[in-house]
Amino acid sequence: MSEIVVSLKSTKVDPFLKQQIAHSELDGRSLLCTQCGICTSGCPLGEYIKPHKIVRMVNLGLRDQLIHLREIWLCTTCFTCSQRCPQDVNPANIIFNLKNTASRHGIIPAGLREICRNILEEGRTLKITTGREREREKLGLPKTVTVNIEKIKRLMDKTRFDKILEGGKV
Amino acid sequence: MKYAYYTGCLVPARLNQYDLATRKVLGKLDVELVDLEDAACCGTVIARSIDAKTNLMMSIRILALAGSKKLDLLVTCPGCFESLMDAYTVFIENAGFREEAKSILKDIDNISYDGDGSTVKHLIQILINDIGLEKIKAVVEKPLNRLKVAAHYGCHILRPSTKLRVDDAENPKMLDQLVNATGAESIHWMLKQWCCGFPIQAVDRNLSLSIAGAKLRSVRDAEADCIVTICPSCQFQFDVLQNEISKITGEQYSMPVILYPQLLGLAMGLAPEDVGLNLNKASIDRFLERLKEVWK
Numbered sequence: 001m002s003e004i005v006v007s008l009k010s011t012k013v014d015p016f017l018k019q020q021i022a023h024s025e026l027d028g029r030s031l032l033c034t035q036c037g038i039c040t041s042g043c044p045l046g047e048y049i050k051p052h053k054i055v056r057m058v059n060l061g062l063r064d065q066l067i068h069l070r071e072i073w074l075c076t077t078c079f080t081c082s083q084r085c086p087q088d089v090n091p092a093n094i095i096f097n098l099k100n101t102a103s104r105h106g107i108i109p110a111g112l113r114e115i116c117r118n119i120l121e122e123g124r125t126l127k128i129t130t131g132r133e134r135e136r137e138k139l140g141l142p143k144t145v146t147v148n149i150e151k152i153k154r155l156m157d158k159t160r161f162d163k164i165l166e167g168g169k170v
Numbered sequence: 171m172k173y174a175y176y177t178g179c180l181v182p183a184r185l186n187q188y189d190l191a192t193r194k195v196l197g198k199l200d201v202e203l204v205d206l207e208d209a210a211c212c213g214t215v216i217a218r219s220i221d222a223k224t225n226l227m228m229s230i231r232i233l234a235l236a237g238s239k240k241l242d243l244l245v246t247c248p249g250c251f252e253s254l255m256d257a258y259t260v261f262i263e264n265a266g267f268r269e270e271a272k273s274i275l276k277d278i279d280n281i282s283y284d285g286d287g288s289t290v291k292h293l294i295q296i297l298i299n300d301i302g303l304e305k306i307k308a309v310v311e312k313p314l315n316r317l318k319v320a321a322h323y324g325c326h327i328l329r330p331s332t333k334l335r336v337d338d339a340e341n342p343k344m345l346d347q348l349v350n351a352t353g354a355e356s357i358h359w360m361l362k363q364w365c366c367g368f369p370i371q372a373v374d375r376n377l378s379l380s381i382a383g384a385k386l387r388s389v390r391d392a393e394a395d396c397i398v399t400i401c402p403s404c405q406f407q408f409d410v411l412q413n414e415i416s417k418i419t420g421e422q423y424s425m426p427v428i429l430y431p432q433l434l435g436l437a438m439g440l441a442p443e444d445v446g447l448n449l450n451k452a453s454i455d456r457f458l459e460r461l462k463e464v465w466k
Contacts, residue, residue: 025260025267026222044365044381073373076381077215078365079329083339090330099219108220111372115216123210126183136182139190139446144182147210151278155231158274159224161217 013061021058021097028094030058032087039081039091049074051081051091058094067102073109106167116165120156123147171300174236174288175203178247179211180402184410187446188402191431192246192293194445198309198438199301203244209235212253215369223267229257230271234279237287246293248401252326254290255334261285292327293431294344294400295336306351311439313353317464319433320394321345321356322385322408324401325365348430349398352437359392361385368403376418382407383419395460396426398433405429412452426450426457436461 018030039051049071057066066072072095081091102108108116115125122128128144136143156162181188196203209232211217213225233254236243245251261268262285275281291299297306323337323345331339340363346356367381386408389397399405409427416422427450435445442461447454 024222025226025264026218044367045377048377073219074370074377076325076365076367076369076378078325080325080363080365083329083331092330096215096218096222100222103220109373112216112219115372116220119211119213119217124179124183125211125214125216126179128182132183132186135186135449136189139186141186141189141193142205145205145207145209148208149210151208152210152228154278155227155274156224158277159221159227161221161224164221 011062012064014063015061017061017063017066018059021094024097026093026097026100028090028092028097029087030055030089030094033059033089034087036086038084038086039089042080042084044076044078044080045074051095054098055089055091055094058098063101066098067105067107069098072098072102073112103164108165108167113165116161120153120162120165121149123149123152171200171296172202172204172241173244173291173296174206174239174241175244176206176209176232176236176250178245178250178402180249180406181246184406185402185429185449187432187449188246188405188429191429191435191445194440195431195435195438196296198440199305201296201301204239204241206232206235206239206243212250212257214249214253218253225253226257226260226267227271227274229253230261230283231275231279233258233261233285233288233290234275234281234283236290237283237285238281240287242289242291244291244293244296246400246402248292248324248327249403251290251292252334258285258290259333292336292400294327294348297348297434298344303347303351306348306434310352310437312437312465314433314437314461314464315353317352317354317460318357318393318395319349319354320359320362320389320392320397321349322362322366322397322399322401322404324399324404327400345398345400345430349433352433354433354437357392357394359388359394361388366401366404366407368407371407379407379411379415379418382411383415383421386412386415386423386425387419387421389425390423394425396428396457398428398430400430409450409452424453424456426453426460428457
């Protein structure tokens with residue numbers, strides 16, 4: 001795993017990145033970060049991900065570098081960083097935000113894209129097989145509830161999830 | 171007591187025993203469950219990683235479906251729980267999202283939703299807050315005395331606590347109390363509060379499983395008889411994938427992994443197959459042997 005290297009020379013900077021993140025539904029207040037490092041010290045993958053560095057990079061406006069970082073996809077979403085941040089910065093939400101931005105540039109790990117396709121096509125992250133239904137019958141459980149997939153597709157159409165997922169710029 | 175009931179995706183797709191044991195145990199505690207029809211995936215952190223608004227919409231739709239039934243919503247999956255709580259919080263606090271969501275819900279399901287009608291509750295909240303530990307202790311017929319249990323909460327039932335408001339995020343007690351109510355002993359173990367690693371499986375499977383391996387080692391070192399979980403993702407990771415974790419780390423754990431309603435059901439006197447114990451994968455024979463000793 002490569003160390004995050006921040007080089008400001010000849011780097012395109014987006015001074016509005018921090019404001020954009022602070023004002024989204026995934027609010028994360030990066031400007032309040034004092035770089036104390038509590039987030040990284042509690043991260044179960046702190047060896048690979050440095051939330052405090054990611055937040056610093058957001059404040060510097062390094063959008064292009066951030067969306068190409070593999071580290072953002074290794075966040076387990078355990079929310080330990082957000083729980084412990086003494087400044088209520090919410091690094092986990094900031095990382096979600098960066099993943100959303102990366103997705104809009106067509107950068108999505110293949111495995112994750114596959115699960116999202118299941119959601120689009122089945123309304124669930126995993127397909128319920130006939131074997132599982134037979135098992136339910138044997139156990140005396142009612143059938144798995146049916147999902148009206150047309151409704152889910154309409155919902156996804158409104159949020160443009162299908163288009164984001166297939167890498168089109170939205 | 172009556173609740174709308176939402177299982178999420180992983181339970182019907184992989185862990186029917188969680189559903190079975192939940193229905194059996196709550197039935198014995200006079201709780202009635204109404205399956206929430208047409209409730210699809212909540213989106214959880216998977217959809218949130220790609221597009222936060224899609225996750226919020228999928229989750230708020232489930233709350234709206236439960237709200238239209240005027241029933242509080244029982245969820246067994248902490249992943250769903252966190253996602254529904256997050257969507258509810260944003261719906262209440264963010265007027266822009268609220269108006270957009272209301273219009274989409276009206277259009278797709280013809281539901282007028284204002285945030286009323288249903289409160290999301292995880293299974294452990296219903297057991298402790300709505301039913302109560304005393305009533306649970308009173309139905310224990312075969313106490314699991316001397317059984318040493320490593321309680322495993324799962325991240326999305328605890329953090330961030332300002333939003334979820336379930337338990338103390340750094341020093342949780344609820345599952346430990348529930349384990350102790352069966353007569354078993356919830357023991358201390360080092361990596362209790364760590365994530366199980368499940369959510370990054372689709373990105374880096376080896377790394378995901380190596381986190382679980384570190385936790386399994388910690389449980390084994392604490393000399394637990396079993397892990398008890400309340401999260402389908404954690405259960406799947408520790409139980410179904412335990413062999414694969416052993417291959418990656420080169421260590422044997424032989425650690426039974428039991429869902430809490432299975433443990434409670436056994437203590438209530440239900441037979442192992444009544445709580446679907448035969449569907450668990452890791453070292454179940456060892457666990458059944460241990461039960462025989464406990465009940466001697």
